[in-house]
Amino acid sequence: MIGNFIGVLFDGIAYGSLLFLISVGLSVTMGMMNFINLAHGAFAMVGGYVCVSLLQKLGMPFLATLPLAFIAAAVVGLVLERTLYRQLYQATHLDQVLFSIGLTFMAVAGATFIFGPTQQPVNLPDWLRGQVPVLGLDVGAYRLFLIGVVVLVTLGLYFLIERTRFGAQIRASVDNQTAAAGLGINVSRVFSLTFALGSGLAGLGGGLGIDVLGLDPSFPVKYMVYFLLVVAVGGAGSIKGPLIAALILGVFDVAGKYYVPEVGAFVIYTLMVVLLILFPFGLVRRKA
Amino acid sequence: MSAFSNSTLKTRDEPVSEPVVAMNKSALRLPNDRWKPLEIVFWLLPVASFFLFPDYLVLVSQIMIVGLFALSLDLILGYAGIVSLGHAAFFGLGAYTAGLLSVHGWGEPVSALFAAALVAGIAGFIVSFLVVRGEDLARLMVTLGIGLMLFEAANKAAFITGGVDGLSGMAMGKLFGVFEFDLFGKTAFWYSFGVLFILFVILRRLVNSPFGMSLRGIREGGRRMPAIGANVDRRLKAIFTIGAMVAGVAGALLAQTTQFVGLDVLGFPRSAELLIMLVLGGTGRLYGALIGAAVFMVAQDKISGLDPAYWQFYIGLFLVLIVLFARGGIMGGAEKIYNKFKRKEAA
Numbered sequence: 082m083i084g085n086f087i088g089v090l091f092d093g094i095a096y097g098s099l100l101f102l103i104s105v106g107l108s109v110t111m112g113m114m115n116f117i118n119l120a121h122g123a124f125a126m127v128g129g130y131v132c133v134s135l136l137q138k139l140g141m142p143f144l145a146t147l148p149l150a151f152i153a154a155a156v157v158g159l160v161l162e163r164t165l166y167r168q169l170y171q172a173t174h175l176d177q178v179l180f181s182i183g184l185t186f187m188a189v190a191g192a193t194f195i196f197g198p199t200q201q202p203v204n205l206p207d208w209l210r211g212q213v214p215v216l217g218l219d220v221g222a223y224r225l226f227l228i229g230v231v232v233l234v235t236l237g238l239y240f241l242i243e244r245t246r247f248g249a250q251i252r253a254s255v256d257n258q259t260a261a262a263g264l265g266i267n268v269s270r271v272f273s274l275t276f277a278l279g280s281g282l283a284g285l286g287g288g289l290g291i292d293v294l295g296l297d298p299s300f301p302v303k304y305m306v307y308f309l310l311v312v313a314v315g316g317a318g319s320i321k322g323p324l325i326a327a328l329i330l331g332v333f334d335v336a337g338k339y340y341v342p343e344v345g346a347f348v349i350y351t352l353m354v355v356l357l358i359l360f361p362f363g364l365v366r367r368k369a
Numbered sequence: 370m371s372a373f374s375n376s377t378l379k380t381r382d383e384p385v386s387e388p389v390v391a392m393n394k395s396a397l398r399l400p401n402d403r404w405k406p407l408e409i410v411f412w413l414l415p416v417a418s419f420f421l422f423p424d425y426l427v428l429v430s431q432i433m434i435v436g437l438f439a440l441s442l443d444l445i446l447g448y449a450g451i452v453s454l455g456h457a458a459f460f461g462l463g464a465y466t467a468g469l470l471s472v473h474g475w476g477e478p479v480s481a482l483f484a485a486a487l488v489a490g491i492a493g494f495i496v497s498f499l500v501v502r503g504e505d506l507a508r509l510m511v512t513l514g515i516g517l518m519l520f521e522a523a524n525k526a527a528f529i530t531g532g533v534d535g536l537s538g539m540a541m542g543k544l545f546g547v548f549e550f551d552l553f554g555k556t557a558f559w560y561s562f563g564v565l566f567i568l569f570v571i572l573r574r575l576v577n578s579p580f581g582m583s584l585r586g587i588r589e590g591g592r593r594m595p596a597i598g599a600n601v602d603r604r605l606k607a608i609f610t611i612g613a614m615v616a617g618v619a620g621a622l623l624a625q626t627t628q629f630v631g632l633d634v635l636g637f638p639r640s641a642e643l644l645i646m647l648v649l650g651g652t653g654r655l656y657g658a659l660i661g662a663a664v665f666m667v668a669q670d671k672i673s674g675l676d677p678a679y680w681q682f683y684i685g686l687f688l689v690l691i692v693l694f695a696r697g698g699i700m701g702g703a704e705k706i707y708n709k710f711k712r713k714e715a716a
Contacts, residue, residue, distance in 0.1 A: 111506070117505065117506060117509065165689070165693070168693060169692065169693075172692070174452055174505040174506075174509075175446070175450075175452050175648075175652075176692045176696065178452060178454070178509065178644075179644065179645075179648055179688050179691070179692050180688065180689055180692040180693070182641055182644070182645075182685075182688060183684075183685040183686065183687070183688025183689040183692065184685065184689060185685070186681050186682065186684055186685030186688070187681075187682055187685035187686055187689070188685075189681060189685075190679070190681040190682030190685065191682065194682075302637070306513060306514075306517060309509075309510060309513070310510065310514075312506075313506055313507060313509075313510040317506065343525065344525065346517070346521050347518065347521050347522065347525070350514050350517050350518040350521065351518065353510065353514045354499070354511060354514050354515065354518070357499070357503065357507055357510055357511055357514070358499055358502065361502045361503035361504075361507045362503070362504070362507070
């Protein structure tokens with residue numbers, strides 16, 4: 082029973098860290114540009130399809146495809162930010178929502194056209210399959226790997242944002258873009274690079290998540306709620322908030338599906354509404 | 370997000386500036402509520418279509434029902450400025466209310482409409498408390514979450530709702546005890562038209578009333594409204610509840626005229642499509658909702674027959690283009706052309 086519970090907790094944390102990896106970029110861009118981007122899942126999908134294509138068509142090893150998934154999604158993000166997104170930073174939230182729903186629809190239809198409507202299979206290398214014993218418990222090797230990757234990425238992100246010059250520029254731009262621009266920071270360039278970084282992380286998450294979340298053209302719509310949820314509950318503009326929110330949501334979602342499968346996704350939606358009522362501005366609120 | 374940066378960010382907002390110009394002309398008068406000739410022509414169109422296109426009765430009825438649904442969102446989004454991604458929740462509640470009443474022996478249509486409005490209205494009233502709490506992102510998430518919750522509930526409660534198979538076996542009574550719902554959809558057509566027209570007249574009056582004006586005030590600058598003594602939260606709750614009731618009636622109409630309730634009445638695609646129709650027609654204008662619904666549904670009828678994936682792609686492309694280049698939709702564009710024309714005439 083206890084081992085069972087720890088197993089669920091472990092799966093939940095793995096699931097939550099994946100959600101965090103995909104959503105963290107959304108959180109930072111949302112906090113920085115005040116842009117509601119419902120199309121964020123599409124960048125994750127780009128990463129996923131890049132991974133699958135490289136695995137199947139070129140027979141590349143799984144680990145080698147992940148950096149490419151990151152780069153592909155980052156490039157797509159950079160191009161879209163430069164051409165389309167930046168025109169709407171000053172627009173109303175409604176316009177942003179409509180624009181990004183439009184992008185999502187196009188991504189879904191495009192993916193259906195190119196890859197077909199079916200689920201994409203992923204062949205993990207042998208050392209990532211099965212169970213490994215950790216502290217007397219058998220845990221999924223892939224989930225352990227997932228958590229490991231996310232811990233590394235999070236540490237890297239923390240270092241980038243808290244310790245580097247570029248990180249300081251990001252923080253300044255999130256806090257007050259007018260003042261940041263006045264101090265000589267090229268805010269527009271910071272926006273573009275941050276957007277690309279966020280999209281790239283989503284792409285990496287999409288590639289890593291094929292085994293956990295699945296991959297088919299409806300991916301951006303199916304998980305849109307989860308990504309938005311992480312940001313809305315965690316609070317836009319921070320890293321800590323989405324991390325906490327993603328872990329809470331991951332654990333509750335897995336536990337709900339395991340212990341009370343008959344109510345299904347109800348657990349997560351109820352949790353979300355409750356959290357949003359208690360913290361209408363997110364768990365961790367940036368800016369005074 | 371601080372109050373200051375929020376207000377400075379939202380400077381490029383085209384639809385905002387237009388009503389201001391229009392209001393200056395009649396600044397000291399109450400809004401003119403008289404029916405214009407063009408409006409009367411507009412309402413004669415569905416009547417004409419009954420005689421001209423008898424083969425398309427069902428499509429025209431559907432357009433009117435969805436148009437009513439779009440009207441209900443226009444109240445919330447176009448007038449009060451609340452972005453909702455889960456408006457289908459109230460549509461679905463209305464549809465299931467009418468459907469369940471009829472399955473369990475209450476076939477009288479008009480009273481079922483009132484019941485649907487009541488149920489959807491109560492739900493809307495409860496949700497409105499959550500909606501007024503947060504800002505745009507939280508509102509979006511709450512409405513989206515409520516919509517998904519209801520969908521999930523209807524999906525799981527298959528013993529009541531029929532789940533994914535839908536609710537069938539609805540037996541509709543005669544309308545006013547006289548007109549039977551026929552196979553050709555004639556009764557359904559006039560029934561939908563009547564309900565839409567009556568509700569439109571009421572809503573038209575509502576949005577031109579001082580209450581309606583105050584909603585526009587909240588949309589334009591919510592932080593200034595309390596200063597002139599308006600209770601913002603109470604007004605938002607009121608219009609959200611009214612919008613939910615109208616959506617409930619639209620859902621009930623759909624259930625009664627098709628005598629079937631599918632799970633899709635609650636789905637996210639329905640909420641998203643509704644939003645698309647509304648921006649296509651133009652928000653905050655009432656007629657925009659109706660025109661948007663008509664154009665969207667006729668286009669869907671023609672295009673989606675080819676391939677659903679193409680349809681989705683074009684809808685997406687179209688949304689992106691409309692946001693980038695044609696804010697205000699069809700009605701906004703028509704207004705711009707009309708104003709240009711008028712200015713030329715004056716010069």
